[in-house]
Amino acid sequence: MDTKPQSQDNPSQYNADAFAKPSVTVDVAAFTAREGKLCVLLVKRGVWPFAGAWALPGGFVRLDEDLDTAVQRELVEETGVAAAHYLEQLYTFGAVGRDPRTRVISVAYYALLPGPESGLPLAASEPEAGTDAAEARWWPVDSLPSLAFDHAEILATALTRLRAKLGYTSVAYALLTEEFTLTELQTVYEIILGYSLDKRNFRKKMLAAEILEGTPRQKRDGAHRPAQLFRFTKKEPVFMG
Amino acid sequence: MDTKPQSQDNPSQYNADAFAKPSVTVDVAAFTAREGKLCVLLVKRGVWPFAGAWALPGGFVRLDEDLDTAVQRELVEETGVAAAHYLEQLYTFGAVGRDPRTRVISVAYYALLPGPESGLPLAASEPEAGTDAAEARWWPVDSLPSLAFDHAEILATALTRLRAKLGYTSVAYALLTEEFTLTELQTVYEIILGYSLDKRNFRKKMLAAEILEGTPRQKRDGAHRPAQLFRFTKKEPVFMG
DNA sequence: CCAAAAGTGTTTACAGTACACCCATGG
DNA sequence: CCATGGGTGTACTGTAAACACTTTTGG
Numbered sequence: 003m004d005t006k007p008q009s010q011d012n013p014s015q016y017n018a019d020a021f022a023k024p025s026v027t028v029d030v031a032a033f034t035a036r037e038g039k040l041c042v043l044l045v046k047r048g049v050w051p052f053a054g055a056w057a058l059p060g061g062f063v064r065l066d067e068d069l070d071t072a073v074q075r076e077l078v079e080e081t082g083v084a085a086a087h088y089l090e091q092l093y094t095f096g097a098v099g100r101d102p103r104t105r106v107i108s109v110a111y112y113a114l115l116p117g118p119e120s121g122l123p124l125a126a127s128e129p130e131a132g133t134d135a136a137e138a139r140w141w142p143v144d145s146l147p148s149l150a151f152d153h154a155e156i157l158a159t160a161l162t163r164l165r166a167k168l169g170y171t172s173v174a175y176a177l178l179t180e181e182f183t184l185t186e187l188q189t190v191y192e193i194i195l196g197y198s199l200d201k202r203n204f205r206k207k208m209l210a211a212e213i214l215e216g217t218p219r220q221k222r223d224g225a226h227r228p229a230q231l232f233r234f235t236k237k238e239p240v241f242m243g
Numbered sequence: 244m245d246t247k248p249q250s251q252d253n254p255s256q257y258n259a260d261a262f263a264k265p266s267v268t269v270d271v272a273a274f275t276a277r278e279g280k281l282c283v284l285l286v287k288r289g290v291w292p293f294a295g296a297w298a299l300p301g302g303f304v305r306l307d308e309d310l311d312t313a314v315q316r317e318l319v320e321e322t323g324v325a326a327a328h329y330l331e332q333l334y335t336f337g338a339v340g341r342d343p344r345t346r347v348i349s350v351a352y353y354a355l356l357p358g359p360e361s362g363l364p365l366a367a368s369e370p371e372a373g374t375d376a377a378e379a380r381w382w383p384v385d386s387l388p389s390l391a392f393d394h395a396e397i398l399a400t401a402l403t404r405l406r407a408k409l410g411y412t413s414v415a416y417a418l419l420t421e422e423f424t425l426t427e428l429q430t431v432y433e434i435i436l437g438y439s440l441d442k443r444n445f446r447k448k449m450l451a452a453e454i455l456e457g458t459p460r461q462k463r464d465g466a467h468r469p470a471q472l473f474r475f476t477k478k479e480p481v482f483m484g
Numbered sequence: 485c486c487a488a489a490a491g492t493g494t495t496t497a498c499a500g501t502a503c504a505c506c507c508a509t510g511g
Numbered sequence: 512c513c514a515t516g517g518g519t520g521t522a523c524t525g526t527a528a529a530c531a532c533t534t535t536t537g538g
Contacts, residue, residue, distance in 0.1 A: 222510090
């Protein structure tokens with residue numbers, strides 16, 4: 003049996019359905035930092051397979067949309083969060099038996115969203131009949147439920163990549179609001195990396211990287227010296243020495 | 244129109260064909276170092292689209308094979324080279340218009356093969372009727388023909404990744420034969436990076452990385468001092484400080 | 485003995501890390 | 512005046528980079 007498509011010299015004779023195709027999905031590990039923890043957005047599955055289990059949001063790619071578009075659409079549809087501030091393709095998981103329904107190849111992404119201080123809504127917590135997702139919520143990555151499919155592996159890959167990328171780029175911008183204090187920035191780093199950093203060295207490195215600019219504004223929130231507010235100069239990740 | 248699949252509580256009622264699917268291909272940029280140049284394996288397309296143009300080897304993924312398996316199969320089928328010594332998934336290219344036939348999502352890989360000294364055969368240079376590839380050959384990456392589809396973009400991505408990975412891992416093992424001299428190893432680095440390295444610093448770094456072991460053998464090939472032969476201690480890429 | 489590639493150390497510069505105190509504010 | 516978090520500089524250490532001569536062989 004030959005599974006290659008029929009192809010002729012004449013384009014009009016090309017038959018796109020000459021052989022069986024796998025299904026293609028996108029899945030996304032969407033991260034945020036809230037309440038001192040790194041959290042990932044999961045949805046509770048309402049239907050077979052893995053009904054009742056938690057999974058990464060995702061779904062089938064439509065014929066007329068790019069992969070990135072599909073990811074943003076699924077995020078909004080299944081969880082109600084605003085579009086991600088940063089989105090990066092991670093890896094494509096395509097092992098033959100990874101989905102019990104049929105052959106499914108999943109293009110995995112990870113996404114970053116600002117924390118709840120930014121007024122980011124987490125809507126869609128009531129089950130919706132007729133869609134795959136019954137419920138959506140943020141889970142701290144250090145106390146996760148067991149996940150459907152190979153989503154634990156996807157999430158582990160995403161975490162590794164996020165932690166690595168935080169070290170040599172400015173992606174952290176996507177986890178913060180427009181203006182922030184250096185302490186808030188450092189806290190985001192510490193939450194994601196899972197260990198604490200030296201304040202003087204952190205500030206020195208960040209300011210030397212020329213990715214931040216100071217504003218004339220300050221944040222006052224207690225019986226202590228006010229903190230200067232900073233802003234990222236670019237809303238895209240740039241390499242940091 | 245709803246493109247989601249029908250899903251029920253009962254697995255037997257799941258219909259994998261309830262909506263239209265994209266096609267999925269794998270494409271691979273297979274590199275080797277030969278005649279002092281970094282070369283990539285290209286095939287000349289025999290059929291529409293881009294008939295007569297050069298392209299990365301690749302093809303449609305079968306329902307019963309993993310992605311890595313599909314890549315190795317296509318490499319052998321289309322070019323006749325032995326299975327790659329190293330294979331790594333690169334990125335998945337899925338823009339809507341990237342293939343004029345139909346919606347095609349391509350999972351791109353890059354591969355590394357040892358140079359011609361290893362006796363590696365490059366068979367399959369005669370056109371084969373009935374398959375996509377009419378001819379296969381190695382092309383130096385600094386003098387490429389124009390490529391079909393978005394393969395120039397894929398190749399550029401592969402090159403960037405290969406160069407980066409060479410710097411902090413031991414992947415170079417896949418471009419060399421079992422035993423080699425330190426000068427041969429350095430030459431591979433220089434060919435891929437495109438600039439020359441300091442001999443003393445290179446040797447110091449390689450030996451300090453503890454990824455090599457000396458053999459009692461030497462290579463003699465001319466009117467000069469013989470060179471000691473070395474071997475990689477692991478046949479998988481490991482991190483180098 | 486000559487040509488050709490193998491092999492070998494030291495110095496310098498920079499980046500990362502460790503570390504402790506004064507400052508501005510609200511209550 | 513005191514509690515709280517904001518803000519600052521220096522010394523050390525290890526890694527990367529620059530740099531030139533001796534050794535072994537074949538012809």
